[in-house]
Amino acid sequence: MKKGVLLVNLGSPDNPTPKAVRPYLDEFLMDERVIDVPVVLRNLLVRGIILQTRPRKSAKAYQKIWWDEGSPLIIISERFTEKVKKHLDMPVALGMRYGSMSIEKGFQELKEQGVDHVLLVPLYPHYAMSSYETVVVKAMEVAQKKFSEMKVDTLPAFYNRADYIEVLSHSIGEGLEGFEYDHVLFSYHGIPERHIRKSDPTRSHCKIDGSCCSINSVAHHTCYRHQCYATTELVRKALNLPAEKVSTSFQSRLAGDPWLKPYTDYEFERLAKEGRTRLAVITPAFVSDCLETLEEIAMEGKEEFEEAGGKSYKHIPCLNDRDDWAALMADWIKDWSTREAYLTV
Incomplete structure (x- = not known):
């Protein structure tokens, strides 16, 4: 089996405008692991109340931190991915839980490079329903529906390593x-x-x-x-x-x-x-x-x-794309790639 890695972070709207922020917030807040109430109530709360005003407010906040190159989270994640790649001799793709840079696109990128054994890396140190868990659940759903030939392992939360x-x-x-x-x-x-x-x-x-x-x-x-x-x-x-x-x-x-x-x-x-x-x-x-x-x-x-x-x-600042952080992630990936079995969540 050819091994590869899918790094997954939170995600971002494509640009800091209410029009772009609205579908991003809709996807994020309608996630049952973020707002964990019955779907009818969640739909009423999110689409009937929150999305009536929040996109404009959030867009203003995004405008304050937006870089010339784009979303800071996306740019930083891309830079980090490129640094991790330099330490490895296997494909590494980047996906986001929410937004246009989807998990599905990440899997597709790996598939096109012949990968059929994936290490899923939720870029969250701690386990939470609304962060780590939702990435794992979504990735497994996508893999089962559209990439059933792929075997997927998951990097455990690393908060205390x-x-x-x-x-x-x-x-x-x-x-x-x-x-x-x-x-x-x-x-x-x-x-x-x-x-x-x-x-x-x-x-x-x-x-x-x-x-x-x-x-x-x-x-x-x-x-x-x-x-x-x-x-x-x-x-x-x-x-x-x-x-x-x-x-x-x-x-x-x-x-x-x-x-x-x-x-x-x-x-x-x-x-x-x-x-x-x-x-x-x-x-x-x-x-x-x-x-x-x-x-x-x-x-x-x-x-x-x-x-x-x-x-x-x-x-x-967060760890972002620090060299030592990228090298450490690459070491974890190498450890996975050389073992027959790997501890998953």
Whole structure:
């Protein structure tokens, strides 16, 4: 069998206009693993309410971060893919969960190069229904319907791999150099608390309060909250950061049901009012900078922190297309390609 790799990231509208943003948001928000309510209610909520105003608002946000070459997330992902290719002697394709650069197109690109054994790589360090899981489910659906001759393996979530933590810590350490911080905030993308319970194979483990995080359990393999806190702690130890200067929060939430806490915007205000006025912010739920990091955190977050009394603010970039990150991904792929069996999700 000829082996190849399909890297999959979130996706992006084709351009920062309401007309282009609307179908992108429709595909994203109508995903049952993003807004996990019955389809009739989801259709009413998304198409009857959210899409009436959100495309214009989101388009303005995209316009603030859009590059001359196109969407930052797409451009960064393409650059990363090209760097990974240079380390390998097998085909590597890039697809997106949402948008025109689809997973199907990625599979087709590999098929045209004779590939019939694929390593699917969701470009998310942590397991969540609305990120990692939806990529895997969609890819398997596409493969079964249109590429049934292909065998597909999946790279597991890598949030706590020692080699990944080493690269992530090195990147964050570089970002902290020369910045006199008094606090470092690890801000992860938020999800509804019910997603944690739905992803729990034991149906009884997670209490959403940290009490079960130190108890070894199979539930940790799919517990996004546990994995985020684990990443924070592993990086903190790797960089020897004082525990009292580090915390974890969750950004980007919708109104309604409770989402994971503490909320990042609340933390900006709390930290500033407590006198922690020199803040560094990291967004490790993403490997590529995107709307949620470049606009929500780097721009809006800075404004919110300074309005609350903060003095110095620094957003540390994601891993993006760093050479050491691309080399590490290539090493994982080589490990897969030389083994008869591979651990999959």
